Amino acid sequence: MSFEPKIVGFLCNWCSYAGADLAGISRLKCAPNVHIIRMMCSGGISPLFILKALEAGADGVLICGCSPGDCHYKEGNYKTLRRITLLKKMLEQLGIEQERVQLHWVCASCGDEFVDVVNKITAEVKELGPLQAGVKSRV
Amino acid sequence: MEEPRIGVYVCHCGTNIAGTVDVEEVAKYAETLPHVVVARHYPYTCSDPGQELIKKDIKELGVNRVVVASCSPRLHEKTFQGVLREAGLNPYLFQMANIREQCSWLHEPGPELTEKAKRMVGAAVNRVSRHVPLEMRAVPIFPATLVVGGGIAGMQAALEIANSNHMVYIVEREPSIGGHMAQFDKTFPTLDCAACILTPRMTEVSRHPFIRILTYSEVVAISGYVGNFKIKIRRKPRYVDEGKCIGCLVCQEKCPWTALSEFNAGTSKRKAIYTPFPQAVPNIPVIDAEHCAYFLKEKCRACEKFCDANAINFEQSELIFELEVGNIIIATGFDTFDASSIPQYGYGRYPNVFTSMEFERLCSPTGPTEGHIILADGRQPESVAIVHCVGSRDKNYNEYCSRVCCMHALKYSHLIKEKTNAAIYQMYIDMRCFGKGYEEFYNRISNEGVNFIRGKVAKVTDEAIAEEEKGKLIVLVEDTLLGTMLRVPVDMVILCIALEPRKDANEVARLFHLGRSADGFFLERHPKLDPVATMSEGILIAGCCQGPKDIPDSVAQASAAAARALAMIARGKIEVPAITAAIDETECSGCRICNLLCPYDAIFFDDEAKVSRINQVMCQGCGVCAAACPSGAITHNYFTVEEITAEIEGVLA
Ligand code: FES
Numbered sequence: 115m116s117f118e119p120k121i122v123g124f125l126c127n128w129c130s131y132a133g134a135d136l137a138g139i140s141r142l143k144c145a146p147n148v149h150i151i152r153m154m155c156s157g158g159i160s161p162l163f164i165l166k167a168l169e170a171g172a173d174g175v176l177i178c179g180c181s182p183g184d185c186h187y188k189e190g191n192y193k194t195l196r197r198i199t200l201l202k203k204m205l206e207q208l209g210i211e212q213e214r215v216q217l218h219w220v221c222a223s224c225g226d227e228f229v230d231v232v233n234k235i236t237a238e239v240k241e242l243g244p245l246q247a248g249v250k251s252r253v
Numbered sequence: 254m255e256e257p258r259i260g261v262y263v264c265h266c267g268t269n270i271a272g273t274v275d276v277e278e279v280a281k282y283a284e285t286l287p288h289v290v291v292a293r294h295y296p297y298t299c300s301d302p303g304q305e306l307i308k309k310d311i312k313e314l315g316v317n318r319v320v321v322a323s324c325s326p327r328l329h330e331k332t333f334q335g336v337l338r339e340a341g342l343n344p345y346l347f348q349m350a351n352i353r354e355q356c357s358w359l360h361e362p363g364p365e366l367t368e369k370a371k372r373m374v375g376a377a378v379n380r381v382s383r384h385v386p387l388e389m390r391a392v393p394i395f396p397a398t399l400v401v402g403g404g405i406a407g408m409q410a411a412l413e414i415a416n417s418n419h420m421v422y423i424v425e426r427e428p429s430i431g432g433h434m435a436q437f438d439k440t441f442p443t444l445d446c447a448a449c450i451l452t453p454r455m456t457e458v459s460r461h462p463f464i465r466i467l468t469y470s471e472v473v474a475i476s477g478y479v480g481n482f483k484i485k486i487r488r489k490p491r492y493v494d495e496g497k498c499i500g501c502l503v504c505q506e507k508c509p510w511t512a513l514s515e516f517n518a519g520t521s522k523r524k525a526i527y528t529p530f531p532q533a534v535p536n537i538p539v540i541d542a543e544h545c546a547y548f549l550k551e552k553c554r555a556c557e558k559f560c561d562a563n564a565i566n567f568e569q570s571e572l573i574f575e576l577e578v579g580n581i582i583i584a585t586g587f588d589t590f591d592a593s594s595i596p597q598y599g600y601g602r603y604p605n606v607f608t609s610m611e612f613e614r615l616c617s618p619t620g621p622t623e624g625h626i627i628l629a630d631g632r633q634p635e636s637v638a639i640v641h642c643v644g645s646r647d648k649n650y651n652e653y654c655s656r657v658c659c660m661h662a663l664k665y666s667h668l669i670k671e672k673t674n675a676a677i678y679q680m681y682i683d684m685r686c687f688g689k690g691y692e693e694f695y696n697r698i699s700n701e702g703v704n705f706i707r708g709k710v711a712k713v714t715d716e717a718i719a720e721e722e723k724g725k726l727i728v729l730v731e732d733t734l735l736g737t738m739l740r741v742p743v744d745m746v747i748l749c750i751a752l753e754p755r756k757d758a759n760e761v762a763r764l765f766h767l768g769r770s771a772d773g774f775f776l777e778r779h780p781k782l783d784p785v786a787t788m789s790e791g792i793l794i795a796g797c798c799q800g801p802k803d804i805p806d807s808v809a810q811a812s813a814a815a816a817r818a819l820a821m822i823a824r825g826k827i828e829v830p831a832i833t834a835a836i837d838e839t840e841c842s843g844c845r846i847c848n849l850l851c852p853y854d855a856i857f858f859d860d861e862a863k864v865s866r867i868n869q870v871m872c873q874g875c876g877v878c879a880a881a882c883p884s885g886a887i888t889h890n891y892f893t894v895e896e897i898t899a900e901i902e903g904v905l906a
Contacts, residue, residue, distance in 0.1 A: 120905055127327075135325045138354030146360040146369050149376070149904035150351070151897065152326065154832065158876020158889060163897050171905045186788055187875035188768065188852040197880075 119173035119239040123148040123232075124163065126156040128186035130178035130220040130228070137225035144229040145236040148176055155179070156217075157190025161201045164215060168205075174214040174239035176231065181219040191219070213238045214245065257288040257382040260316035261374060262307060263352075264298035264323030270357045271296075275367040279322065279352075282371045286378045290314055299329050304336045311340040318342075318384065320377040322350035322370065343386035345831060345891060350377040376903025383895045387831030392870055394480030394579035396822050399424065401472060401765075404432020405451065405804060406796025406811040407584035408458050413815035415463035419822050422576055423458070424486060425468045427515075429533035431455055432586055436516060436610065438617040438624075439668065440804060441660040442694030448532065448619070455534040469539060473573070475581075475764060478853075478871040479791030480827045484576045490569040492540035493526075497564035500536040502528065504556035504565065512544040514621075518610040521621035526556045531619060540565075580791050580818035583775065584811060585761060587797035590644030590651070590751035598643065598748055599713040603726055604629035606713060606746045608643075609661060616668050626672050634675045634744035638728045639665055640710045641681040644751035651751050653772050655801040658749035659685045663698045665747060670701055678704045678741055680730050688803060706741070708733045713746050752801035765792050766853065774800045785814040790873070791827075793817055832874035832891045838864045840886030847878035847887060 125131040131152050137144065153159050156179025164175045177198060179191040198217040206212055216238075218231045261283040265271035276294040283292035291310055295303050298321055310316045319342070321333050326349040334344035350373040360366055396419050400407045403425035411421040423430065434440075435455075437447035458464055467486060474485040493504075510525035523529075525545040528538045546553035547567060557565040592600035592608050600606045605628050607615065614620040615627075628634055639662045645655040659681065666677045684705075686695040699705070712729040718740075725742035732739050754773035755761065762769050766789040768776035775794050778786040785793050793814040796807040821827060836847075836856075841864040848856050848865055855871035856878060858864075867878070867887075879889035 122901060122904060131325075132327060134359075135327060135351075135354040138325075138356075138358035141358055143361050144359060146356075146365050149369075149372065150355055151376075151900050151904070152351075153876065153892060153897075154889075155875040155877060158880050158892060160880035160894070162880075162894065163901065166898055167901050167905070170902050172901075183771075184768070186768075187873060187877065188766065188788075190852070190875050190877050193850065193877055193881070 117240060117244060119147050119236060119244070120171060121148045121174040121176055121235060121239060122167040122172045123150045123176040123178065124153050124156070124159045125150055125178045125220070126180060126186070126190075127152055127154050129180035129184060129222045130156070132222035133178070133220040133224045133228045136223065137228045140225045142225055142229045144232040147236045148232045155185060155187045155190035156194040157185070157187060159194065161197055164201060168210065168214075168245060173242075173245045174216070174235055176235050177215070177217045178220040178228070178231065179217070181221050184221065210245065211242055213242060255317060257318050258290045258314070258316050259286075259288045259318045259320060259378055259381060260307065260310045260314070261289055261292040261320045261322065261378060262298050262303070263292070263294040263374065264303070264321065265294060265296045266323060266353055267296065270323070270353050273357045273362040273366050274352060274370045278367055279370050279374055283320075283374050283378065286375060288318075288382050289378060290316060298323050299332055304332075307333070307336050308340040311337070311342055318346045318381045320348050320350060320374065320381050322352045322374045322377065324353040325351045325355070345387040346381065346384050348377040348381040348384065350374050372904050372906060375906050376900045379903035380896050380900040383893070383899050384891075387890055389828045389831050390869070391826045391828055392480060393826045394821060395482070395577045396420065396825075397422065397576070397578045398580045398582065398818050398822075399472075399482070399484055399576060399578040400582045400584060402432070402584040402586055402796070402798070403427075403430030403466065403468070404584060404586045404796060405434045405454070406586070406807040407432070407582070408454055409808045409811035410582045410584060410795055410815040410818075411458060411464050412454075412461065413812050414818055414822075415461050417819055417822070418463055419819075421464045422578065423464060423466045424470050424472055425466065426471045427529065428469050428491070428539045429529050429535070430458065430466060430468060431530070431532075431534065434804060435530060435532070436518065436617075437613050438620075439664060441664040442688075442690045444664070444667070452532045455532065459534045466535065468535060472764065476854075478868070480579045480821065481870070482578050482581060482791065484578060484581075486574055486576060488572040488574070490571050491537065492542070492565065492567055492569050493538055494564045494566050494569075495535065495537050497562045498537045499562050499564075501561075502538065503559050503561070505538055507555050507559045509553070509555060510544055510546050512541060517614045517621050518608070520611050520614050580793065580821060581765065582793045582795055582811075582814045582818060583761070583765060583767070583798055584794070584796045585755055585758075585798040587752040587801065588755050590753050592643060592748045592750050594650070595643065597712045598640065598710070599715075599726070599746070600748060603713065603715060603746075605634075605726060605744060606748065609658070609665075609747060609749045612665060612747050616665075624672075626669060628744055632744070633673045634669075636676040636678070636743040637669050637745045637747065638678045638680060638710075638726075638741060638743040639747045639749065640728070641679070641749050642709065642751075643748040644753070646682055651753065651772065653801070654685060655752045656685070657752065657801060657803050660688070660691055660694070660803065662747075662749050663695060666698055666703045667701060670703075675744070676704070678706055678728070678743065680706045680708060680710050680728065682707070682709055688805065706730055706732050706739065717742075752797060755798065758798070765789065767792065767794070772800070774798065785810060785817055791821070829870050833869050833872040834867055834874065834876060834879050834887050834889045835869070836865055836867055837886045837888065838862065838866075840884050841865055842884045842886070844883065846881055846883065850877050850881055852877070
């Protein structure tokens with residue numbers, strides 16, 4: 115059987131989680147590999163959670179927040195952007211490819227974009243293969 | 254903490270879930286998970302019998318935590334939390350698995366769907382066993398309300414609230430309340446005079462025992478939180494003693510110095526000491542220090558000499574004071590589009606190109622021409638072009654439709670016909686006459702002999718190429734119905750300019766913690782279901798500051814905002830949501846990183862204890878501080894590290 119990546123998706127409650135709901139309501143279809151965890155704001159997604167997910171066996175992590183300027187808590191997503199940029203630099207030094215951790219803006223009316231984002235990260239992580247054993251000690 | 258006893262309820266949602274997910278298998282699987290005492294599947298869990306099922310298990314089987322696997326928590330989380338509460342359980346000992354929107358509906362049917370649903374249920378079970386009870390707390394509120402902006406929306410909201418005998422403060426930065434509506438001549442589609450319906454309102458507001466009008470004043474700072482705001486107001490000096498002035502306006506008559514009248518949209522002059530318009534409320538003049546000779550050159554003081562009431566006071570200085578209010582209604586209105594930013598329309602270059610605001614004043618009996626529609630040289634126009642969508646529905650300026658221009662354009666053609674019998678050309682993209690009585694008005698005007706040309710105007714020029722164009726303004730427009738370019742020579746051009754967010758909308762948004770939508774107007778909490786609230790609790794919006802709208806819509810929205818404020822006033826206290834962040838003071842190193850991150854200024858530093866603390870009422874629970882705390886001292890309730898980790902491990906199991 116071909117490799118099916120496991121991906122954890124952290125979605126903010128106000129835009130992205132609503133966008134994912136909308137994708138379902140519109141009966142759009144996407145790869146089933148992303149497992150969604152609802153957060154209040156993308157700014158509340160601690161880098162620790164992302165590391166934990168990779169440690170616990172995820173091959174990739176998807177982070178979705180409201181589009182810039184639309185964060186329910188005003189500026190949480192700008193903080194997310196800075197954090198994720200830094201985190202990805204750090205992960206790269208640990209040998210974890212950039213594509214495994216992706217940040218995307220998905221608005222509440224962006225069901226189709228959510229589907230695209232899920233299919234994109236699934237395809238890219240599939241291409242990279244499983245996050246190699248032994249990574250646990252590196253994280 | 255007592256041993257978790259978890260009940261799991263897998264919903265069929267008719268066939269919405271059960272059609273593609275083997276709900277029985279999911280329930281069987283759930284039964285094998287740690288701490289699960291009962292797992293059931295049920296056709297419609299949200300129905301009354303479904304809810305009873307959960308209650309029964311809580312009572313009879315001692316279930317103390319609940320997982321419902323069904324639709325999105327955005328839909329039914331509150332429903333099920335209510336079930337827990339009714340059964341005597343804390344509503345936060347609950348977790349939902351969204352196996353409909355984000356599973357059965359979202360993926361191609363296949364065995365993977367059941368597997369995914371199992372993992373989602375597993376994650377929810379894993380997580381709910383870590384949940385702790387959270388308490389809602391009640392905080393008393395200040396019953397007074399602040400209304401920012403004294404236009405028609407602000408006045409409406411103030412009256413609605415004040416009529417319930419609760420105090421309202423209206424802060425207005427101009428010398429008088431009234432707003433844009435006071436500048437209009439007639440209102441569409443009924444053609445009743447704006448002043449006739451507005452001025453009684455203004456008087457009602459000014460006489461109301463529960464309304465205090467603070468004109469020539471601005472909000473400079475706000476602190477506090479929903480129900481408990483402290484507002485700092487700056488009152489600019491009027492240089493006229495409000496207690497002494499009797500409103501005789503002799504000062505205005507005698508003042509030798511002038512400036513352009515804001516009220517007349519710059520079409521006439523006013524004095525340096527002035528009331529913006531005759532029916533101003535309060536009817537007390539202000540001295541415009543930028544144009545007053547005393548302030549510029551230390552001489553004159555003519556007003557002082559002629560004032561019998563001794564009301565002129567050049568020593569007055571600005572006043573800063575504080576108000577305490579529970580709710581804030583923002584009704585700051587709109588600004589109009591600067592027509593000179595479309596140079597090809599010739600505004601500012603050709604004296605007979607007017608904006609809609611200028612034309613309103615030209616038409617008004619209290620305007621510069623006493624209601625006579627005349628050209629710059631005093632002649633009556635024989636032909637008028639009315640250009641729609643100037644700065645609206647145009648990707649170069651504003652993409653949105655300003656919603657009122659089609660209607661006031663129609664109103665103008667009626668008024669021009671009535672007063673001058675000039676030929677009229679409406680140059681429109683689409684006629685949008687959507688309100689009550691609007692389409693009828695359009696039909697009525699169509700029968701008055703108006704020429705409708707469907708097309709966007711390219712240019713207004715005075716370069717004549719034919720005899721009949723000499724001395725005229727020529728409007729170049731493509732008639733898209735005929736598919737030809739037209740040159741229409743006219744005497745007067747009226748540009749229907751867009752309604753835009755206030756120039757200082759950004760500062761106001763910052764001050765009141767408001768969001769702005771892509772068009773720059775203030776963002777409502779929900780575009781359909783909650784157009785009056787904002788993301789900041791206790792701060793409501795009404796009127797054109799939320800988006801362009803006509804008078805009836807502004808009034809309706811203002812009343813809705815007032816109803817919302819009154820609901821809170823009637824309760825007398827507010828429930829503060831339990832999802833907040835809290836600092837463990839024994840872990841806090843006092844680094845203060847979180848202090849600056851908080852978007853609501855809810856975190857403060859205790860100088861004595863040398864730790865940061867979170868105001869539980871101001872905290873909105875975004876979690877941005879918890880994610881940043883280097884000591885791990887901040888707990889984001891309901892999203893704790895243990896809870897999220899449990900969910901992560903669950904979905905990856
Ligand atoms: S609420 Fe969506 S990113 Fe902050």
